[in-house]
Amino acid sequence: KINGDRLWASLMELAKIGATEKGGVKRLALTDLDKQGRDLVVGWAKDAGMSITIDQIGNVFMRRDGTNNTLPPVMTGSHIDTQPTGGKFDGNYGVLAGLEVVRTLNDLKIKTEAPIEVAFWTNEEGSRFVPVMMGSGVFCGAFSLETAYAAKDVDGKTVGDELERIGYKGPQVPGDHPIGAYFETHIEQGPVLEDADKVIGVVPAVMGLSWYDCVVTGMEAHAGPTPMGLRKDALQVSTRIMQEVVAIANRYPPYGRGTVGMVQVFPNSRNVIPGEVKFSIDLRNVNDELLNTMHEEMLAFIDKTRSESGLKISIERVSYYPPCPFHPECVDAVRSATAKLGYSTMDVVSGAGHDAIYAARLAPAGMIFVPCKDGISHNEIEDAKAEHLEAGCNVLLHAMLERARV
Amino acid sequence: KINGDRLWASLMELAKIGATEKGGVKRLALTDLDKQGRDLVVGWAKDAGMSITIDQIGNVFMRRDGTNNTLPPVMTGSHIDTQPTGGKFDGNYGVLAGLEVVRTLNDLKIKTEAPIEVAFWTNEEGSRFVPVMMGSGVFCGAFSLETAYAAKDVDGKTVGDELERIGYKGPQVPGDHPIGAYFETHIEQGPVLEDADKVIGVVPAVMGLSWYDCVVTGMEAHAGPTPMGLRKDALQVSTRIMQEVVAIANRYPPYGRGTVGMVQVFPNSRNVIPGEVKFSIDLRNVNDELLNTMHEEMLAFIDKTRSESGLKISIERVSYYPPCPFHPECVDAVRSATAKLGYSTMDVVSGAGHDAIYAARLAPAGMIFVPCKDGISHNEIEDAKAEHLEAGCNVLLHAMLERARV
Ligand SMILES: NC(=O)NCCC(=O)O
Ligand SMILES: NC(=O)NCCC(=O)O
Numbered sequence: 001k002i003n004g005d006r007l008w009a010s011l012m013e014l015a016k017i018g019a020t021e022k023g024g025v026k027r028l029a030l031t032d033l034d035k036q037g038r039d040l041v042v043g044w045a046k047d048a049g050m051s052i053t054i055d056q057i058g059n060v061f062m063r064r065d066g067t068n069n070t071l072p073p074v075m076t077g078s079h080i081d082t083q084p085t086g087g088k089f090d091g092n093y094g095v096l097a098g099l100e101v102v103r104t105l106n107d108l109k110i111k112t113e114a115p116i117e118v119a120f121w122t123n124e125e126g127s128r129f130v131p132v133m134m135g136s137g138v139f140c141g142a143f144s145l146e147t148a149y150a151a152k153d154v155d156g157k158t159v160g161d162e163l164e165r166i167g168y169k170g171p172q173v174p175g176d177h178p179i180g181a182y183f184e185t186h187i188e189q190g191p192v193l194e195d196a197d198k199v200i201g202v203v204p205a206v207m208g209l210s211w212y213d214c215v216v217t218g219m220e221a222h223a224g225p226t227p228m229g230l231r232k233d234a235l236q237v238s239t240r241i242m243q244e245v246v247a248i249a250n251r252y253p254p255y256g257r258g259t260v261g262m263v264q265v266f267p268n269s270r271n272v273i274p275g276e277v278k279f280s281i282d283l284r285n286v287n288d289e290l291l292n293t294m295h296e297e298m299l300a301f302i303d304k305t306r307s308e309s310g311l312k313i314s315i316e317r318v319s320y321y322p323p324c325p326f327h328p329e330c331v332d333a334v335r336s337a338t339a340k341l342g343y344s345t346m347d348v349v350s351g352a353g354h355d356a357i358y359a360a361r362l363a364p365a366g367m368i369f370v371p372c373k374d375g376i377s378h379n380e381i382e383d384a385k386a387e388h389l390e391a392g393c394n395v396l397l398h399a400m401l402e403r404a405r406v
Numbered sequence: 407k408i409n410g411d412r413l414w415a416s417l418m419e420l421a422k423i424g425a426t427e428k429g430g431v432k433r434l435a436l437t438d439l440d441k442q443g444r445d446l447v448v449g450w451a452k453d454a455g456m457s458i459t460i461d462q463i464g465n466v467f468m469r470r471d472g473t474n475n476t477l478p479p480v481m482t483g484s485h486i487d488t489q490p491t492g493g494k495f496d497g498n499y500g501v502l503a504g505l506e507v508v509r510t511l512n513d514l515k516i517k518t519e520a521p522i523e524v525a526f527w528t529n530e531e532g533s534r535f536v537p538v539m540m541g542s543g544v545f546c547g548a549f550s551l552e553t554a555y556a557a558k559d560v561d562g563k564t565v566g567d568e569l570e571r572i573g574y575k576g577p578q579v580p581g582d583h584p585i586g587a588y589f590e591t592h593i594e595q596g597p598v599l600e601d602a603d604k605v606i607g608v609v610p611a612v613m614g615l616s617w618y619d620c621v622v623t624g625m626e627a628h629a630g631p632t633p634m635g636l637r638k639d640a641l642q643v644s645t646r647i648m649q650e651v652v653a654i655a656n657r658y659p660p661y662g663r664g665t666v667g668m669v670q671v672f673p674n675s676r677n678v679i680p681g682e683v684k685f686s687i688d689l690r691n692v693n694d695e696l697l698n699t700m701h702e703e704m705l706a707f708i709d710k711t712r713s714e715s716g717l718k719i720s721i722e723r724v725s726y727y728p729p730c731p732f733h734p735e736c737v738d739a740v741r742s743a744t745a746k747l748g749y750s751t752m753d754v755v756s757g758a759g760h761d762a763i764y765a766a767r768l769a770p771a772g773m774i775f776v777p778c779k780d781g782i783s784h785n786e787i788e789d790a791k792a793e794h795l796e797a798g799c800n801v802l803l804h805a806m807l808e809r810a811r812v
Binding site: 083084085125126127130132188189190191192207209211219220221222223224225226227228230233235236239240242243246249250253254256257258259260261262263265266267268269270271272273274275280282284350351352353375376377378379 | 489490491531536594595597613615617625626627628629631632633636641642645648652655656662663664665666667669672673679686757759781783
């Protein structure tokens with residue numbers, strides 16, 4: 001069994017970097033704070049006797065050798081970048097749970113046949129740079145290193161430059177790194193486990209996702225003298241689409257999701273009718289056919305709104321990955337470790353994307369969920385119980401040991 | 407008659423300060439660019455032999471003495487601050503038309519009995535600092551100097567500090583400055599004159615205005631794992647109110663106006679359900695009773711939305727002025743000057759607020775409108791014809807001379 005106190009202490013230590021007033025963490029990908037967080041975790045890994053490899057997209061692999069190093073490593077991992085109003089556990093838990101597994105193996109002087117690796121992947125959150133899950137995506141070839149390097153934040157800074165700046169553009173070619181099996185522990189980021197009062201979520205699959213940028217262009221004009229009938233109000237037209245995004249998701253329960261999270265209004269002055277509105281659309285479903293239906297319905301609604309309003313509306317898909325069912329062997333490894341340890345459990349489909357879905361393209365993969373308070377994540381008040389985090393880490397230890405063999 | 411070329415040249419010269427790529431002007435109140443604009447106009451006034459007085463809110467009065475300086479001055483004026491995406495004519499035309507009147511009187515060596523003054527008022531636009539029409543508002547006692555000084559921009563900078571910084575916090579107590587009559591020339595900022603193919607708009611009244619800040623507070627949560635039915639999506643609830651703002655205005659034609667111009671979404675990340683949305687509401691009507699009805703309907707809708715959605719919704723009125731009918735004598739002076747000069751004309755209610763409505767609380771006041779291209783204002787492509795600007799300035803000259811007496 002792992003050391004829950006040590007795991008908790010490491011989580012709290014890492015959460016100090018970018019800590020917010022409300023108890024959350026703001027440590028956006030490839031910022032100075034991200035660098036500080038990376039340095040801290042790498043330092044801990046070295047203290048635990050691990051060797052470090054960094055690839056060209058800044059993914060970091062921290063390795064504990066096995067007795068047979070020709071075997072591909074059994075890997076676990078996640079990310080340490082956060083949302084602008086993120087919590088202490090999203091991503092960070094998966095990385096530090098991996099580290100805790102290694103520390104436990106060291107304490108118990110357990111040697112595994114296959115090497116053990118703990119990875120943290122670059123820019124999982126996708127809030128500073130799109131696409132989301134960038135590091136693992138480049139690693140598995142979902143998109144190219146060039147695409148990733150060229151991604152810009154709102155200030156026009158690129159991933160390539162920022163990686164260089166913080167010193168995490170490594171030498172290894174992404175993907176040039178074998179994986180035997182991949183596990184990822186994560187807080188559920190939803191309310192299902194808590195509602196059902198279960199400790200461990202076995203994750204059969206992750207929902208597919210489509211992200212869009214929508215731009216509505218009208219004509220900015222003075223809010224006073226411009227009669228209502230003569231307006232080309234980009235915001236009013238946008239609100240119809242924003243409402244439809246939710247309506248579409250509601251038509252495909254229980255796994256349809258539709259969210260508008262980001263809005264920019266131009267020129268954003270209180271007495272100017274908005275001339276342009278740019279906003280994001282996030283559609284998800286665990287069934288790819290339904291996700292595609294949702295996509296089609298949205299495009300059709302936009303066409304209809306375009307011709308009804310006479311305004312210019314552009315829509316561009318900026319990210320997409322299909323639903324990802326996990327490998328039966330890894331799902332079973334999680335299930336039987338949970339049973340062995342006697343934790344209460346249920347299956348939970350993941351609504352959030354995780355680096356595991358890209359790792360799953362290269363190796364058998366599975367995930368372990370633990371509850372988080374009120375199902376809230378991507379929020380500074382995100383919270384989780386130490387005993388649940390400990391339980392998830394114990395399941396990880398046993399699932400990894402099953403694959404790595406003692 | 408005034409010199410239309412000189413007027414145009416001055417307009418183009420002033421428009422260079424803060425000129426934008428798209429041909430507009432961005433010269434927000436109390437910025438360095440505003441200071442440059444102020445310095446330029448004050449320099450021109452001194453060249454025309456005028457004396458300068460600055461009051462504590464930064465209003466600038468440029469005076470040409472009369473033959474009887476115990477008479478209160480006949481004043482004209484407007485503002486030189488602009489919207490973030492403003493044009494070359496809004497406000498600037500009213501100030502430079504006044505200057506052109508003085509230059510013409512100098513050329514023709516005409517002495518008036520009453521002094522002539524040209525004013526430019528601080529922060530008319532209200533886009534950097536609320537309340538709008540701040541300088542003239544403080545001048546007439548609509549709100550206090552302390553309130554104005556304390557107003558903050560989005561970066562937290564105050565009017566008091568910014569006035570000091572640019573060197574335009576003058577010694578005169580606002581309002582301690584008699585006015586005999588006040589005229590203001592302005593582009594219409596709407597499509598009425600152009601549609602009717604008329605050159606001069608005689609302005610019988612200005613619509614009243616109510617501005618609000620509305621804040622909807624939900625709960626930010628992850629866009630993937632949070633089921634649709636468990637969300638507290640602040641943006642979705644906001645879109646209903648945004649649509650109602652327009653619906654209310656549409657229920658009170660022809661002078662009802664409703665606009666949401668400014669929106670801030672928090673945390674504004676594409677995979678986070680918005681936890682808070684702040685937006686502005688702008689309601690107008692030329693009839694105060696109807697404006698009040700619109701206000702009541704909006705509050706009722708917000709109450710209904712609050713109880714239906716269960717989300718916290720706060721609404722605060724941040725600006726209000728009632729409709730302002732202008733003084734019959736000044737309206738007539740404009741009407742007869744227009745008739746004498748033979749310009750085509752019609753009455754146009756002003757949808758935009760102007761410094762004239764506050765001046766009207768202290769002295770008889772009137773306004774002169776000229777057409778602007780496609781009725782577009784508060785937009786970088788705002789445009790007006792030199793011949794129309796010249797015509798408006800000629801009407802101003804004759805209306806002022808009627809009141810100031812030669
Ligand atoms: N787990 C997580 O927050 N992933 C970010 C991508 C997503 O929005 O699902
Ligand atoms: N004329 C003008 O743009 N005034 C600003 C106040 C308003 O929004 O009416």
